Amino acid sequence: MVSERGLDVLRVIVQDYVASREPVGSKSIVERHSFGVSAATIRNDMALLEEEELIAAPHTSSGRIPTDKGYRVFVNQLADLQPLSPAQRTAIEIFLGSSADLDQVLGRTVRLLSQLTHQVALVQYPSLSRSRIRHVELVRLASDRVMTVLITDTGRVEQRLLDVIADLDEEFLSQLGTRLNSTLGGVGLVEAADRLARLADQFPVERAPSVDLIATALIEQVLANRQDRLVMAGAANLVRTEEDFSGSIYPVLEAIEEQVTLLRLFGEMEPDQNGFSVSIGKENAAFGLGETSVLATGYATSGGEVSRLGVIGPTRMDYSNNIAAVRAVARYLSRLLGED
Amino acid sequence: MVSERGLDVLRVIVQDYVASREPVGSKSIVERHSFGVSAATIRNDMALLEEEELIAAPHTSSGRIPTDKGYRVFVNQLADLQPLSPAQRTAIEIFLGSSADLDQVLGRTVRLLSQLTHQVALVQYPSLSRSRIRHVELVRLASDRVMTVLITDTGRVEQRLLDVIADLDEEFLSQLGTRLNSTLGGVGLVEAADRLARLADQFPVERAPSVDLIATALIEQVLANRQDRLVMAGAANLVRTEEDFSGSIYPVLEAIEEQVTLLRLFGEMEPDQNGFSVSIGKENAAFGLGETSVLATGYATSGGEVSRLGVIGPTRMDYSNNIAAVRAVARYLSRLLGED
């Protein structure tokens, strides 16, 4: 069984290793921290920690580095979430202070988060599964091309290009647009899909194919809305921490650029009682991210829904600071986008 | 003066160096290519090329590598534009074939381009300086927060969040929305800004502040539309080619993530008579990208405007193939988005 002091030793090993990227030896521990015991005693504790697989030695007779399991214990016990520095708080205010386009807000958020944590930051677009349709607009771009725009009451806008049969004159399109808005306005997405499916019946037979085409596109659009999107920033930070990876960071960057992977990862992470999730090292192996850790939490969107945001980086990261940063940014973003 | 054969030598040096990342020696040239002369003769030609600063030797007595100037000559005169392989053509069809959301089309385009070239790909959003307003929608998200949505006839959709005074009831907002649409529908962006500025006068005095607030936001939104955006993909490719950079690729990736830099770079590149631009090595030094080359061309958007797309990578890249790929993708995208 690992003693109280043993856990303290684990903590300083994690801290020193994260700070220096050097395996931590018993001697440097007693030098830098005041344990009041000798190096030999620390060595005994370290032997215990190694038995529990919380730390490991890269080679016989070198210092120790934390294992994934060690990081996990460290994070779980991490009670003292250091508050952000005043400079960091100011950065959040400045970056997110002024109101703007939703895209811009999320873009700024993700850049901010990557700067605060020095990691790759991710923000999921607000999901809108519970939202209602606000407005539908059909825009004729060319004789055989139409753009459909869907606006929901949660502030999401979706657009889609569509090739249509050439018989669609401007007048009919505008008539169809009016009809769509009266049929769908204020209606939930699932119900809307239903109504769209029955739409063609209400038009003259010769119009049915065109209407059906547009209705099908809109249904797709409505349902595809569950497919979420991500914005990412700070890929350069991954390069900076390249040495923390055993091989090339190429596959890691590739996995991170694959949105589907990350969305699945976000989805499968178990939040703790505070809604915060930490996934460490091998826990992400299934996603090709076995050497990275992911920190994520939810933020409130205008639909009363929760989307997620977080950072991803090498397992050797400053969990304390990064968790605090992710939390703070999520809180601020919730205030900005959420319902009051 | 460099002879005809000298230029042939330059060509094979560029080709071999790009393929192998090894300095190219006279012996390997006569081995791999049938020049019909001996290595010593090639050496004489290489001395000439070196005098003209088209190639350089990393150290005394190693093979030669092309200089920026050498690549420039290669691109201008020597690169034969090989047509894309059938597999590549198929990839374009499959990736861009089905109609979809504008965001999705551009997202797919940029991923496709990065896969075809194995470089970082960039696509600029369609600009809409010449487009007209199609629809304005005001969405009340909370008692004191409104989202404005602007749809143009070129298929661009812009949204913005806005904190308002709390006296804005739903009814008035919908009334204002109707008024906005009748005032602005079909109007060009510049004229629209004018009309918006005068909008508050047409409402009762007690409403003026609210109307003004919204009008101001819309004006900003209308004018901010000239600010273009970029999508990027394939950052992982930069890591793959890491060894082509003298220092770390960190500053390079940082510069690439900075959209403003790239938009300026795109803007300053001189297109040739085909509308194609190639910028090599030191020519990009002002942007912190002195070790990269940029290939770019325009594509037609629905507004009859031209936006740009291209790739960026180490100067040591396969210009022939990449130029062909950028061309082909731009052509395809023009067909997809442009006016018929």
Add this chain to the structure above:
DNA sequence: AATTGGCAGTCTTTAGTAGAGAGTGCCAAG
């Protein structure tokens, strides 16, 4: 005048060796 073979000279790369340094594990004593 262009081309060629030969050869000395230069520089990089690789392998191998030795010594210093850091850290552990274990043991016997406190």
Add this chain to the structure above:
DNA sequence: CTTGGCACTCTCTACTAAAGACTGCCAATT
């Protein structure tokens, strides 16, 4: 349970030597 001591292991650095790759130049050849 803690401590000091010590042998042992492993890495890291510097240094040396040998091998390999090319060039540059020269004198001979076509």
